Amino acid sequence: MSRPIRIAVLASGRGSNLQSIISSIEDRRLNAVIGLVLSNKEDAFALKRAGTNKIPNLFLDPKKYSKREEYDLALAQKIKQQGADLVVLAGWMRILCQTFLDHFPDKVINIHPSLLPAFPGQNAQKQAFEYGVKYTGCTVHFVDSRMDTGPIIAQQIIPILPDDTLEGLTDRILIEEHLLYPRVIQFFSEQRIVIEGRKVRIE
Ligand code: GRF
Numbered sequence: 389m390s391r392p393i394r395i396a397v398l399a400s401g402r403g404s405n406l407q408s409i410i411s412s413i414e415d416r417r418l419n420a421v422i423g424l425v426l427s428n429k430e431d432a433f434a435l436k437r438a439g440t441n442k443i444p445n446l447f448l449d450p451k452k453y454s455k456r457e458e459y460d461l462a463l464a465q466k467i468k469q470q471g472a473d474l475v476v477l478a479g480w481m482r483i484l485c486q487t488f489l490d491h492f493p494d495k496v497i498n499i500h501p502s503l504l505p506a507f508p509g510q511n512a513q514k515q516a517f518e519y520g521v522k523y524t525g526c527t528v529h530f531v532d533s534r535m536d537t538g539p540i541i542a543q544q545i546i547p548i549l550p551d552d553t554l555e556g557l558t559d560r561i562l563i564e565e566h567l568l569y570p571r572v573i574q575f576f577s578e579q580r581i582v583i584e585g586r587k588v589r590i591e
Contacts, residue, residue, distance in 0.1 A: 392419045393577035396472040398426050398463070398480040403434025404562060405478035405499060405569055410441050412570035419577045423470040426463060428482055444470065450482075460488035467492075474576050477531060478569070486533045494583055496531040497576075499569050501561045503527060503543055508536035513558045516548070523547050524557070526565045528572045530583065541581060541588045544568045 397406050406425065412418035425438035425445040438445035446466060453459035463484075467475060468491065477498040489496060502512035504527040507519070516524035525545045530538035544564045548557060575581050575590055582589040 390419070390577075392421045393473045393573065394421050394423050394471055395474045395476050395573065396424045396426065396467045396470060397422055397434070397438075397476045397478050399432055399434035399478045400427060400429050400481040401432055401434065401479040403432065403437045403478065405565055406434045407437055408566035409476070409478070409570050409573065410437065410443070412574075418570045418574045420573055423472055424467060426466060428480075434479070457485050457487050460485045464488050464491040474573065476569075476573065483535060484531060484533065489531065489533060494530060497541065497572070498529055498531050498536070498538070499565050500527045500529065500536050501558070501565065503545065504529060504536055504540060513561055514554055517552070517554045517557055521548060524561065526561055526568055528568060530588070539583060539586050539588050541575075542568060542572050542590070 397409065399406050409418065409422065413420055422443045425434060425443055427435050427447050428450050430447045435445045435447060448463060448466065450459050453462065473495065475492050475496040477496065484496065500512060502516050503525040507515040523545050525543055527543045528541045530541065532538040546560055546564055580591045582591055
């Protein structure tokens, strides 16, 4: 087997996607090493999950930086120190500036709880539910300096049922996120992701 892909995970909240990545590595469904978990929130449960699993983790306080670029540069430096083949956003609630992205070209990915380009931004599940679409889902995409607009790598469709509740739908989307994200990271590990302009091919 080839060497495991080394990833850095950026998370602002509860970290259930981080947990799914940790569990997939443990179950050997994902050939990866998490070198670092970073958060912009001191109380992010994602940091606790990392600690419990003996993964290096760090709270980087945005208040200590006067400009967004300076903060993002500090983030990039921390990630570079640990070395990462891929930067994985898992509930990261800040837009990353181009300076950060330039350090990791085609190496920053995100998961979003809708079928992009529909319903970008916050509360995507609620947006889809209230709009009345019959299908929504989740999307893994490359990150660019705008919100949820980068090239799409993979999507999972989830139907919205006639008697659905927002809570039920949100739970079902999350279950699919936990399956899709580790699978896509494994494709990176196997070097099967090819990006051509806006189009992404999985070989
Ligand atoms: C997920 O719904 C993900 O799609 C979105 O933020 C949420 C993060 O959840 N980007 P968690 O922190 O991984 O539990």
